[in-house]
Amino acid sequence: MPRFPVSCAGVPADPLRRAATLWLGGLALGVSGLLAGCDQTSPGARAPVFKGIDITGATYGRQFALTDFNGQPRTLADYRGQVVMLYFGFVQCPDVCPTALSRAAAVKQQLGADAAQLQVIFITVDPERDTPELLREYMAAFDPSFMALTGSPEQIRAAADEFRVYFKKVPTGSTYTMDHTALSYLFDREGRLRVALRHEQTVDDYTADIRQLLAEKPV
Numbered sequence: 658m659p660r661f662p663v664s665c666a667g668v669p670a671d672p673l674r675r676a677a678t679l680w681l682g683g684l685a686l687g688v689s690g691l692l693a694g695c696d697q698t699s700p701g702a703r704a705p706v707f708k709g710i711d712i713t714g715a716t717y718g719r720q721f722a723l724t725d726f727n728g729q730p731r732t733l734a735d736y737r738g739q740v741v742m743l744y745f746g747f748v749q750c751p752d753v754c755p756t757a758l759s760r761a762a763a764v765k766q767q768l769g770a771d772a773a774q775l776q777v778i779f780i781t782v783d784p785e786r787d788t789p790e791l792l793r794e795y796m797a798a799f800d801p802s803f804m805a806l807t808g809s810p811e812q813i814r815a816a817a818d819e820f821r822v823y824f825k826k827v828p829t830g831s832t833y834t835m836d837h838t839a840l841s842y843l844f845d846r847e848g849r850l851r852v853a854l855r856h857e858q859t860v861d862d863y864t865a866d867i868r869q870l871l872a873e874k875p876v
Contacts, residue, residue, distance in 0.1 A: 708862035709854035718850040723806040741844040747783035782824040
């Protein structure tokens with residue numbers, strides 16, 4: 658499975674203000690899609706064709722055990738019944754993470770009445786700086802329903818390894834930034850990993866794949 662790491666060189670002085678500015682201003686998202694087939698999820702069902710990378714049946718990305726910004730332990734099972742979009746990133750990220758979160762907020766707008774059936778989860782790869790309070794404020798800058806998770810460095814590493822997510826601290830002068838994978842993962846209502854969406858894909862691509870997962874009948 659490709660990891661698609663990105664470099665997040667540069668640290669903005671006020672990431673929360675930058676996040677709000679990007680969201681309010683609207684981001685110009687690139688148009689790039691990878692069409693892939695998908696195994697049938699139930700006998701006789703028509704196999705969906707996703708805009709993202711079809712990873713139905715993956716033997717990785719099955720669980721995490723972290724803590725949300727309210728101090729509550731969280732696992733993937735807590736979100737059973739919803740489609741989940743999962744992304745690894747960090748608050749000081751200058752553009753890649755704000756783009757991903759702004760796109761997720763735009764997806765929720767496109768979903769309209771179905772928006773509550775999507776849960777967006779952000780897992781920090783920088784627990785050293787991303788305190789629960791900062792994560793709560795950062796998520797609120799995009800959408801109050803977004804959830805951010807953190808944990809010890811060992812817990813974060815274990816979660817990243819489970820999802821085959823790459824991240825690495827990169828010194829930049831007197832501080833540091835983080836290189837990290839820029840994929841967004843989609844889980845169906847049963848908590849199964851189904852799709853990996855690339856950072857270059859559009860709001861329409863993301864929305865289309867989420868709608869397909871929302872439309873699936875329980876097995």
